[in-house]
Amino acid sequence: MEVLLCPEPSLSIRIAVPCLLNRLNIRSSLRFPAEIGGRWIARARLPAVKAVIDSATLDQLGMTESEIRNPAVSSTYRSSKLPKPNLTVLEAQARVCTGPEMTKPLSEEQAFKVFDTILRSVRGELKDEDRVSRAQLGAFFAGMTIRANAFPEATQWSEGEKRAIGTFWPQLVRALPPDVVFIADPEGSIMGSSIGPQFVGNDTTEMRLVGALREVLAGGHLGYEEVQGVLRDVLPLNVEEDGKDSSKESLVSAFLIGQRVNRETDRELKAYCLAFDDELGPPPVADVRSLTHYGEPYDGNTRFFRSTLFVAAIRSCYGESSLLHGVDWMPPKGGITEEQMLKFMGANTHLTPLQAKDLLEDKDLGFAYLSQREARPSLYSLIQVREHIKKRPPLATTEKVQQLVRASGREAVVAGFYHEGYEEPLLMLMRRRGVHSGLVVKGEEGALSMTTRLKSGNASKGLPVNYCSGFRSSTTASALEVDGLPLLS
Template sequence: MEALHATGVAASVAWRDSFASGLSGRDCEQKQVWGGGSGSGACGFRFPVLKVESRSRNVADCSGSVGSSGFGHRQVGGRRCSSGNYAVAGRASPSTASDDDEETYVQPRVKMLQDAVGPSKILLDAQARVCTGPTQTRPLDEDQAFKVLNTILQSAKGELPASEKASKAQMGAFFGAMTLRKNCFANKTQWSVGEQKAMSELWPALCECLPAEVLFLADPEGTIMGGSSNVGPKFSGSTPSDALLVSGLRKVMTGSHLEKEELTTLLERILPLQGPNGDVSDALLAAFMICSRMLGETDRELDAYCMTFDEELGSVPVAKVKSLTHYGEPYDGNTRFFRSSLFVAAVRASYGETCLLHGVDWMPPKGGVTEELMLKHLGANTNLIPKEAVRLLEDKGVGFAYISQREARPSLYSLVDLREHIKKRPPIATTEKVQRYIKGTGREAMLASFYHEGYEGPLLELVRRRGVQAGLVIKGEEGALSLTTKERSPDALVKGRPLNYVAGFRPQQTPTGIDKSKGLFTLFSVLLQD
């Protein structure tokens, strides 16, 4: 441990004192931690001020306490923050931070976009409706369509303040989605009469002021708007990176898919984004990401998104441990329910089951509370690279580590700003949960959460391809790993798999009987036992 202190790595285990102080009660047994009573008693500890920071530089103070009731996966009663997010758990307490506190100051940073304006709320609302799948899309009515297109027109003409402008990324995502809907979606989710009317009336004005890449996305073959513009058919991109995107978009926007090798080459060429000095069009990349998601990714495409950057920092480091469990939570956090994985992993590590979590500080579209945010509040070092995290996993006094995507996959992390502007989740939102930042010499298990119907099978297959011995996919609260103890109402409408759905694989020699009533502690232990 002295060596760890010398390198500063030991700062990442500062959370143990806070965690241990909350679990120090004599009667605080494991069953109480998992599903105990209410209140903030011996099994609880407080988060006086937990900040939820958005990329628009707003900081919200979320106050509350994590009590034993939180570990039971019940809906918590924290107060709503000013930014629209909820406190982590438990009863609310007044914030101790004032507007003048130095710690609330956020150092401005360069956004990884060529066009750092907006995002426009009007466009974001429209994207939430039309940048989604072939059955979920909700076409705009006439008033909505005119409002959106006029906002785009005013943005292109420079008639709006920077904060209200539609960015090129938003324009790209919107028009790419509109083109895909026009070409491939069923009548119910194709263009509405109102959308058709608004596009027909405003198209001549849009042709005069929109950049060439956006006109290409709106009418790539010159057939959607009646051949009134020849920009789309002739467009090939202004840089080698854009040329790859244009080639891919011509396939995706007509309902075709890319081969794994083709997509891998594209991703390696365009990432990481370089911000204002980069050569990748915000509009083209946003359209490619959202159209790929709307069309539905093939197994080959998911494989490319998942594994292209596995060796971005060199070969994957190996930890000499008897077992290693990887936790794959949604990177955009929770806004309504408590997330238990951080605390489940810490407790499991305390009895010798090594655990590795990964994520980010903040991620769209939810921008909710993440493990990294909680760890920062507890004083942990969340800037470890994988090789440093190995030392914590191998330390028998710790057996636990957290790795941020920012440190382990900078190429993927460079997409955070773009993801805020495309509104809906891109394919990477699925595959980033199935990362194997560190390998173990012993038995490995991987858990990944899902929400949307149809992703449980492909996600489990990605887990299997990671080479681990056991895997689980779980549909918990908010699409996270935390199961619920609440009974579903008989009148509740279930979309896809029901809440608490679990599927997985394990070695054949593992005992077949799992008592699910004992919770995920038992489930994880059975999966990992020799």
């Protein structure tokens, strides 16, 4: 059991931390030394974090200086293997890859700069971080196409965008790969291209994706089985194996951002939520009286403290088993996550669902954390794509409502949100999970942490911070659907 909690012996690792003006050691520990409710958690003193690099220690570990992570900077957890997106196009994506009311059309100057950057990139004139990735091309043109096909007049193409497209499209249509031309003009009705109507994909795994994309790019919605089938066809996404210029990367990006731009239906969200429940086999069932699943935004916090990890640990001391899940680093925010905090405290963040089940059943513990990396590898394979599409895909909502381990007793799901309109979809997914109770909290940055700071009524848009909504039932009967779809397994 100790191996599951802390897989490696404590090491004295010293890290450069420029902000420590007094250059003193920082020591941190998580201690629950007193027995509470039959459970107690105690951790040994954690490694010192010092202001200089100990080269001898690095040699001993076989690590380079760049591999040592500063626990105070979340971006240090971003894999150095991930290629960075082109910033010019990424800024444009932030404006045009959003909803019908939130989209901000590009000015003529911005549009000319963006299309010039894309043209130079596909011609091979831009290299490395300046290169516009296939995922960016898919997301950007998906947003532009849906705007032209389905958005209200105020957020359709601006006059400046029309002039820029008119100038660059004759060159782009000859330089862009067929999959991107398809995304930009799927039916040939926008720019008159004959490539889009004839495009069917490069292999059998892309055929269903291309067919679904035609509906999405027209501003339409898909059925539950169709979304689920597409996701299972194309994931996991192996960019290295498929090649950095794989058409699958652009098509998947267009699909993910297109569904979010169109505002997902309940059936589409349910498909995202359920698609990979059995990826590693049926979820294990922990023999516990109760189990609470905590769903925080996977991309972390950058401005406010996240207290859920500590709240869950304390609740487990009172006999309320707690399961957290998340990732080490996730775009677009790339903030501090529970996994980063647990790593810093020396915890094992590479548990399998079966190992997590054992920890939850342990009467002296009742607490576990599962990383998406181990529990849902297919979804974890999308991290690079998610950074390059800029905006949050439907998965950013559904991954918060997971049952990676189930319980023989009562189950509850708690999830955080910030943007109004997602509280009801989250509760819908919880009900369809068949849990006994569910709660959504509008916390700082969408996390579950509730604030004690006084705020004016206009401090946040829509619902006030600390807003809560939920349900509780004596049985799971109240979770039956009104749309005829089965309960989530």
